Amino acid sequence: MAQFTLPKNSKVQKGNHFPAENQGENMKNFKLYRWSPDDEDNPRYDDFEINLDECGPMVLDAIIHVKDKVDSTLTFRRSCREGICGSCAMNIDGRNTLACLKPINEVKGDVKITPLPHLPVVKDLVPDLSVPYAQLASIQPWMKTETEAPTRERLQSPEDAEKLNGSDGKGPAGCILCFCCSTSCPSYWWNGDKFLGPAILLNAWRWIIDSRDEATGERLDELEDPFKLYRCHTIMNCTNSCPKDLNPAKAIAEVKKLMVQKQG
Amino acid sequence: MTEETNKIVIKAKRPLSPHLQVYDLPMTAKMSISHRITGVILTGGLVLLSIWVIAAGLGENAYNTMMSLIDTPITRFVFLAWAFVLFYHMGNGFRHMFWDLGIGITEKAAVKTGTLVIIFAVAMTALIWWLTCDCTTDTANIIVLDGGVHETE
DSSP states (O other), X not given: OOOOSOOGGGOOEEEEEEOOSXXXXXXXXXXXXXXXTTSSOOOEEEEEEEXXXXXXXXXXXXHHHIIIIIOTTOOOOOSSSSSSSOXXXXXXXXXXXXXXXXXXXXXXXXXXXXXXXXXXXXXXXXXXXXXXHHHHHHXXXXXOOOSOOOSSOOOOXXXXXXXXXXXXXXXXXXXXXXXXXXXXXXHHHHHTTTSOHHHHHHHHHHHHTOTTOSOHHHHHHHHOSTTTTTTOOOOOHXXXXXXXXXXXXXXXXXXHHHHHXXXX | OHHHHHHHHOOTTSOBOOSTTTOOOOHHHHHHHHHHHHHHHHHXXXXXXXXXXXXXXXXXXXXXXXXXXXXXXXXXXXXXXXXXXXHHHHHHHHHHHHHHXXXXXXXXXXXXXXXXXXXXXXXXXXXXXXXXXXXXXXXXXXXXXXXXXXXXX
16 A cells, blocks of 8 residues: 655654855755765755855756765765766656756756655665666566577668667667656556556567567566556656656557557 | 565665655646546445435435435535536546557647646536526426436336
């Protein structure tokens, strides 16, 4: 049964306030979720006042600024700072997105940042993604073939390649596994241990429609389960939150359609 | 798979990151939860509707007693609200059907069709209100009693 409230140890309390060193005309308050495994305290929101003239335009710039200049214990994942690696996925101003792609000026008022929703927190903005990764492994995201390996690459027509890449580059192969979508999905919040979630189903779809893959039937059989696929109720938070503008909801609908065709 | 992942996930000390508490639900999500809630309300309303129909089936006296009980401004409002719920659920149901066919399942289309469903529900409720506001009891009496007569014959 779904629990809509946070457990006792997860309730977020008021934290510390860090005023900006240099006041200016462009001040912005950042409310950052903090939790450390080193003490017994509940999570808290720390307020960091930032002079925007002293940092870059993106939310990631602001939290790097905090780590460099204000509180070096602030913990978060980041790498490429350009929306390719998917590391800095977090909940910003109520929606999941990549901190590196989210302009600060898109947020009205305080910028509230929490880790990706409904996951165990490792520290501060770093959630434990073990379950989604294990689920990714469970769909065997690699090419499976029966036929003998050719002496060169397995070829694919431009049309077949487009099914993966999309004519606009927004096909399922564009997924960077940031898990913004899965952790925005209420179905995944309530049934994340059994429902695979949009990110994994999008990747399942990516292999199902790959013309070079020869395990389509096997892959569909694997998803035929009351929870793995069918906990999707087309809430569409996934498509709404995808920072790469992909459409997991559509991919899941296509998988469901194939299931019907397969039975028919 | 699940046994394996359970081992990883159970770490009692770790807090759960906020979900409903912080998430700014998009319009599509709000319509999705409303679809569920309206479904539950419809089920409840169906019981009341059945009682009403049964009363009609029991004869004129039972029906008149029933009508005197339920024909108040408040119950009229409840019926009207229920009609809205019905049309909302119906319109949204069609939306879901098209989605299952892979049609209109993009962010933009979902917002458009969602708005359409709300307009449809409001318009149909207004229509029902307009059809019933002046002569609620008369029209209802004629329809239900007439149906009853044919059945008994």
